[in-house]
Amino acid sequence: MPATEANTDAVHTPERLTLSASAIEITREICDIESVSGNERRLADAIEATLADAAHLEVIRHGNCVVARTDLGRAQRVIIAGHIDTVPVNGNLPTRFETIDGHEYLWGRGTVDMKAGVAVQLKLAAELSEPRVDVTWMWYDNEEVSSDLNGLGLLAADRPDLFEGDFAILGEPSNGQVEGGCNGTLRFELRTRGVRAHSARAWVGDNAIHKLGAVLELLAAYTPREVEVEGLVYREGLNAIGISGGVAGNVIPDEAMVHINYRFAPSSSVAEAIAYMEELFAGYEILIVDASEGARPGLDATIARNFVAAVGAEPRPKYGWTDVARFSALGIPAVNFGPGNPLKAHADDERVATAQIIDGERALRAWLSGN
Structure with missing residues (x-):
């Protein structure tokens, strides 16, 4: 076999992450491994390879989802999860540091979302060999795309045993605060029908685009309704996100x-949202x-209340x-808790305050270690 062919078939050696570094540097390292949805394998390989030698963790691979868990016989188990994919890059990699109004930020795709x-999760997973609760860490793919591709959903379908737990924390950006539950989401297409005709004789047709006028006015x-659920007020939203129609420059659209x-x-189910x-x-x-479906806050569970108190946060709605x-x-019961301003998620100037990364690590470490 020619040497070039042999090299092509060589065994891939995954890179290793530097989990002994600060959480800020780890953020930069994994952001610079581009992992737009559908392209997560390189980062998943690196996570798996890096944690493989951690004696206190059982590491499980499922597609491009990596699970690492302790088995210390603790009375409670917590699931801590985060997605490793991002939306497409738009000139915002590699990462860089910025100082704005005296505050340091790490700029680049994925820094917030x-x-x-x-x-933070990777560093704590590697370093906390004796947490006060058993922990199942989950890092998964395809969160930013169609729900049927979501790595967490596929993992739940194939390995429901891995989802045994008393509480879950999702590291979505929340400005370092605790955001309980989340709104549900519904997307639908609303169509109007008409009759085609030559635009020079429009009166013999029926313009379907014009019929959308009343719909757009209503929108x-x-x-938006504001609905209180278990003490948190969720703001709803109803918006047009796309519009299409038309046949040709001289045809009344049908x-x-x-x-x-x-x-x-x-507080509403998908069925109730559709009915509305x-x-x-x-x-x-x-x-x-x-x-x-949305998720209720889940903050009535004792372990959830203890977590909120331990990290010194005031619960907010997601x-x-x-x-x-x-x-x-x-x-x-599950909450969102992570560094980063959600308003900067997916933005071209996506950036996270480095102080939030350190504060988030400190809070989660203290709660997991019981200090």
């Missing part, structure tokens, strides 16, 4: 569609294209949908 949280005038996203409070949209848009043709909903559906 959510590799700073993952970096523009809609006042079909038009507006794509709508409804974010609903976790059908009532609001009565008389229109609606096709549901995606739906995910307006966006996150994978806490998957844990909630399994009966596991």
Whole structure:
């Protein structure tokens, strides 16, 4: 076999992460390993290889999802999870440090959503060999894309035994605060129908695009509901996120569609959200294209209350949908807790305050170690 062919078939040796470094440096290291959804293998390989020698952890690989767990016989088990994929890069890698108004930031894709949280988790997973609770760490792929590809969902379907736990923490960016539960989300297509005609004789046709006018007016005038759930107030949202229609420059269109996203409070089910949209848009043709249940705050569990008190946070609602909903559906109370301002998630100037990374590591370390 020619040498070039032999090299092609050589065994891939995964790189190792430097988990002895600061959580800030680990954040930079894993952000600079590009892992846009669908391209997580290199980072998953690095995580698996780095933790393989940790004697206190059992490491399990499932696709591009890596699980590491302790088995110390503790009375309670906590699941701590984070996704390793990002939205597409747009000139914001490699990472760099910035100073703004005297505060240091790490700038670049994934710093907020959510590799700073993952970096904190990786460092603690490697260093805490005797946590006061058993811990199942989960790092998974394809969170930023279609729900059917979500690595956490696929893991839950194939290995439900790994989801035994009393409490779950998702490292989504929350400005270092505790955000309970999450809104549900519903996406649907609303269509109007008409009759095609030559635009020079429009009166013999029926313009489907014009019929969307009333729908757009309703959306523009809609006042989002604020719904209190277990002491937290969730703000809903109803917005057009896409629109299409038209046949040609001289044809009256016979079909038009507006794509709508409804974010609903976790007090409602998907079925109730659909019923509300059908009532609001009565008389229109609606096709549901995606739906995910929300998650109630889950802060009434004793272990959840203890966590909130230990990290010194005031619980807030999570307006966006996150994978806490998957844990909630399994009966596991779950919260979002991670460094980074959610408003900078997916932004071209995505950046995380380095102080939040250190504070997040300190708080989570203290709670897990009981100090």
